[in-house]
Amino acid sequence: xxxxxxxxxxxxxGISRRSISRYADEGLISIALVTPGGKYRFDLETxxxxxxxxxxxxxxxxx
Numbered sequence: 001x002x003x004x005x006x007x008x009x010x011x012x013x014g015i016s017r018r019s020i021s022r023y024a025d026e027g028l029i030s031i032a033l034v035t036p037g038g039k040y041r042f043d044l045e046t047x048x049x050x051x052x053x054x055x056x057x058x059x060x061x062x063x
Contacts, residue, residue: 003032003041012044013051028054 006024010017023029024040029050033041 006040009042
């Protein structure tokens with residue numbers, strides 16, 4: 001498993017780094033690791049799955 005920084009994750013997902021940080025702070029996506037310096041690291045596939053589930057939930061609530 002390769003862990004990505006918030007910037008790398010944002011680039012992979014096509015969203016802003018600020019959104020990644022907000023989602024993590026709100027507990028919407030899982031942080032795989034916090035470095036000794038306090039930086040978040042994420043697993044891309046885990047986050048993709050979490051965001052997919054959030055999108056599905058949002059669609060169901062809208063309909």
